[in-house]
Amino acid sequence: xxxxxxxxxxxxxxxxxxxxxxxxxxxxxxxxxxxxxxxxxxxxxxxxxxxxxxxxxxxxxxxxxxxxxxxxxxxxxxxxxxxxxxxxxxxxxxxxxxxxxxxxxxxxxxxxxxxxxxxxxxxxxxxxxxxxxxxxxxxxxxxxxxxxxxxxxxxxxxxxxxxxxxxxxxxxxxxxxxxxxxxxxxxxxxxxxxxxxxxxxxxxxxxxxxxxxxxxxxxxxxxxxxxxxxxxxxxxxxxxxxxxxxxxxxxxxxxxxxxxxxxxxxxxxxxxxxxxxxxxxxx
Numbered sequence: 474x475x476x477x478x479x480x481x482x483x484x485x486x487x488x489x490x491x492x493x494x495x496x497x498x499x500x501x502x503x504x505x506x507x508x509x510x511x512x513x514x515x516x517x518x519x520x521x522x523x524x525x526x527x528x529x530x531x532x533x534x535x536x537x538x539x540x541x542x543x544x545x546x547x548x549x550x551x552x553x554x555x556x557x558x559x560x561x562x563x564x565x566x567x568x569x570x571x572x573x574x575x576x577x578x579x580x581x582x583x584x585x586x587x588x589x590x591x592x593x594x595x596x597x598x599x600x601x602x603x604x605x606x607x608x609x610x611x612x613x614x615x616x617x618x619x620x621x622x623x624x625x626x627x628x629x630x631x632x633x634x635x636x637x638x639x640x641x642x643x644x645x646x647x648x649x650x651x652x653x654x655x656x657x658x659x660x661x662x663x664x665x666x667x668x669x670x671x672x673x674x675x676x677x678x679x680x681x682x683x684x685x686x687x688x689x690x691x692x693x694x695x696x697x698x699x700x701x702x703x704x705x706x707x708x709x710x711x712x713x714x715x716x717x718x719x720x721x722x723x724x725x726x727x728x729x730x731x732x733x734x735x736x737x738x739x740x741x742x743x744x745x746x747x748x749x750x751x752x753x754x755x756x
Contacts, residue, residue, distance in 0.1 A: 491736040493517075493525035493585055496551060499732045504592040504599065508619060508626065514557045519579045519586035527551045527585070532726060533742040534719040536586070541575050543744045545582050551737075552579070555600075555718060557588035593721070597625040600674045603721040604690065607648035608634050608641060608670055616671065616680060629673040629680045638688065638708060639663035641670070645690065645710060649720055652751045654711040656699045661687075661708045671707075674717040692717035715747045 497517050509515040529549040533540045536554040544552050558575055566573045566580075579586050593599045595615075605613055611634055615627025636644075638661065645653055671677075671684040677691030678698040689707055692714035702709050722741050730739050 489736060490526045490528035490550075491733060493520065493527050493551065496527050496530070496733065496737065497587065499729070500553070500587060500589065503729070503732065504589050504596045506589070506592050508595045508622065509590060509592040513591045514560050515588050515590050515592055517585065517587050518557060518559050519576065519584070521580055521583045521585055525550065525583070525585055527737055530729075530737050530739045531742055532722045532739065533745040534715045534722065535745060536575055537745070538571055538575060539744040540742050541578050543742055544584060545578065547740065549584060549740070551585045551587065553587050553589070555588065555590060555593065555722070556715075557590055558586070559588075591628075593725075594674060595619055595622075595626055595628055597623070600718050600721045601628075601630045601672055603724055604648075604674050604717055605630050605632050605670075605672050607645040607690070608632050608672075609636050610634060616673070616684060629671065629677065629684075631684065631686065632670040632672060634667060634670055636667050637663070638665045638667055641667055641688065642710065645712070649712050649716050651712065651716045651747070656703055656709040656711075658687075658703045658706050658708045660706070665708070667708075674721075675714055690717070713747045713749045715745075719745065719747070 506516045527550040529547060530551045530553060531544050531547065531549040532553050534555045536552060536558040558572055563573060563576065566577050568574055568577070594601055610632055613630055613632045615625065616629030616631050618627040642653060642655060667687045669686040671681045671686040671689040673680040673691045675692045677689070678694045681689045681691060686707055688710065689702060690710045690712070692712050694709065694711060699709050726739050726741055
């Protein structure tokens, strides 16, 4: 009878695991890293051992130390972290900085690390399309189409809709399962009927700048960016950075299990959360 590892070498036995590079190949098919922004650091960031067999995968928006501890406790083989925890070059790996401790923990515990970031933002059915699902969509297209890529690929989204502002706020809060911050444009109110929405998950100020839209939805903006949008007739909804992205993991989870044909268990982190919360003012 073939061992589990032997079966993996061919292409997988149900629930038995899959070779790390085969898992990476499926991630690349889902969202080629060539789509990522030039400044981004994506792909397989830590390969702890050759011939690594992956049975358990943990999905997270950010690989923080609490998430790293969770991964170790759950004995996962691969972490897929939407944001790359290794972004600027590391000159050393010590216990003096939390990102270095995360890298050390991956190596010590033989855990691989993969990050897709802006590649997931650009693909059809990716992070920005997930965020746009909060709005009744009559038409949708990328704000910045990706040259040479398949149709509907690119940065941000521009949505045509027909919804009162108050309804969009409520739908967005339900979609991301969190509160949002609103900055109304001059002349807008909760009854204002929104016809065009610019969308960019994460920090979208630069991508959304100059977009002719009644409303923009993103994770975060600077104070002065918000004022500029408002004075140009655009209302701003802010979700907090990672809250505008994290919910996509639930959508990806099922899709990726299917792509791996059930060879690996795919879990979503229970410790991953946006560092910012909205607190009620004491009476």
